[in-house]
Amino acid sequence: MVAGHVCSLPTGHMLSSQVACLNHLFPLSRDGKAATLLLQGLRPDMVEALPVGIHARDMFVEFEVTGGGSYLNEEQRGRSLTRGANATSVDAVMKGRDTQGNIRLFLIEWKYTESYPSKREKKPGSRRDNRLWRYRSFFTRDGSPFTFCNSDVGSTFFEELLTEPYYQLMRQTLLGWKMTQDPSRNGQATSFTHIVVIPHGNTALRSGCAVIAGRQGDLAGAWNALVREPVLFLAPEELLQPLTAQPDYARLLNYLCRRYWQDGRSRS
Numbered sequence: 001m002v003a004g005h006v007c008s009l010p011t012g013h014m015l016s017s018q019v020a021c022l023n024h025l026f027p028l029s030r031d032g033k034a035a036t037l038l039l040q041g042l043r044p045d046m047v048e049a050l051p052v053g054i055h056a057r058d059m060f061v062e063f064e065v066t067g068g069g070s071y072l073n074e075e076q077r078g079r080s081l082t083r084g085a086n087a088t089s090v091d092a093v094m095k096g097r098d099t100q101g102n103i104r105l106f107l108i109e110w111k112y113t114e115s116y117p118s119k120r121e122k123k124p125g126s127r128r129d130n131r132l133w134r135y136r137s138f139f140t141r142d143g144s145p146f147t148f149c150n151s152d153v154g155s156t157f158f159e160e161l162l163t164e165p166y167y168q169l170m171r172q173t174l175l176g177w178k179m180t181q182d183p184s185r186n187g188q189a190t191s192f193t194h195i196v197v198i199p200h201g202n203t204a205l206r207s208g209c210a211v212i213a214g215r216q217g218d219l220a221g222a223w224n225a226l227v228r229e230p231v232l233f234l235a236p237e238e239l240l241q242p243l244t245a246q247p248d249y250a251r252l253l254n255y256l257c258r259r260y261w262q263d264g265r266s267r268s
Contacts, residue, residue, distance in 0.1 A: 020260060021091045021110035021197075024236055025061045027252050034243060035060035039096040039106060041242035042193065042232065046096040050103065053187040054093065065093040065107075068185025071178035072171065073134045088171040095187050103183075105192040107176045109168070115204035116164045118211075131162055138174050145177040145228050160212045165205070169196070169223055169231070194231045197239055199260070206233075237261045 028034045035049035052062040066089045074087050092108040136158060139146055148157075161170050176192040183190055198205055198219075207218040215222045220233040240256065243249040 015113045017110045017112035017114060018091065020112045020236070021108070022063065023259065024110075024197075024240065024256060025063075025092050025108070029059045029061040032060055034246075034249060035094060036096070037242040037246065038240065039094060041239075042106065042195065043096075043098070043104070045098045045100075046104070047099055048097050050095045050097055050187070052093050052095045052105075054185075060094060062093050063091065064089050067175055067179045067182075069178075069182055071182070072138075072174055088175045090172055090175070095189060102191065103187065103189045105176065105179060105187065105189040106195060107172060107192055108195045108197060109172060111196065111198045111202065111205055113202065114165075115202065116209055118208055131167075132158065135170070135174065143177075145173050147226055147228060157213055160210070163210055163212075165209060165219065166212055166223065169194075173227055173231075193229070194227075195239070196231055196233050197236055198233060200235045201262075 028038065032049055036046070039046040039049050049060050051058050051060055052065075054062055054065055054068050056062050066087050072088055090107040091110040094106040094108065095103060096106070097103055138144065139148065161167060173194060176194055179186040180190050180192050200206075205219065209219050209222070212222050213226065215225055220231070224230040236256070240253065243253060
């Protein structure tokens with residue numbers, strides 16, 4: 001209960017990546033100036049941030065976004081998709097217009113303390129088969145966002161794609177691709193950039209994941225070899241760096257520095 005009303009609140013877990021995402025980006029959700037600065041830091045050709053217009057109105061950041069339709073064969077027994085429940089989503093989405101007038105989505109996945117074992121766990125056969133049916137056909141379609149489009153994707157490689165964190169990255173890549181193929185329901189966007197936010201200190205996630213497609217090395221290098229447009233792997237302070245020259249955001253940045261970045265630097 002909040003002020004006498006029943007409402008659904010985020011978890012109170014101190015290490016929640018969902019709460020970390022909200023603490024960083026919610027203050028920007030109705031601030032067009034801050035949102036524009038952030039997007040220009042990601043892509044210098046961005047002219048302005050725009051309200052996203054997918055699940056909410058007049059917000060420059062939307063949270064737990066599944067897109068304007070059902071794109072990845074994830075419906076269960078005819079039920080519509082529910083954000084955050086058995087459907088591919090991203091933690092946050094922003095939108096901007098570039099110098100050519102094109103509209104681009106920015107899909108943001110937020111990590112905090114998550115890590116995944118380097119050894120692969122075998123999934124039960126029925127669960128694996130369901131995932132094979134649900135996603136594999138997308139890889140051979142024209143215009144696929146993956147570099148192995150229209151190739152003979154072997155079963156061993158696909159098993160690797162079903163392992164976290166690659167499984168989530170794969171599904172979010174497909175979601176962004178399908179959203180931009182349906183611009184009328186996704187803010188008129190025709191392209192997207194995928195961003196994964198991981199603290200510098202989380203070396204287990206940045207460099208301790210299982211090998212995929214025979215590639216050794218860090219998560220960013222292994223994954224970006226598989227997609228046509230590289231994912232931006234950033235630390236939280238790198239994402240918000242464009243705000244550091246603006247006195248209006250000193251209080252926010254000082255809080256985030258103390259609460260999350262833990263580097264002792266003053267932002268005032």
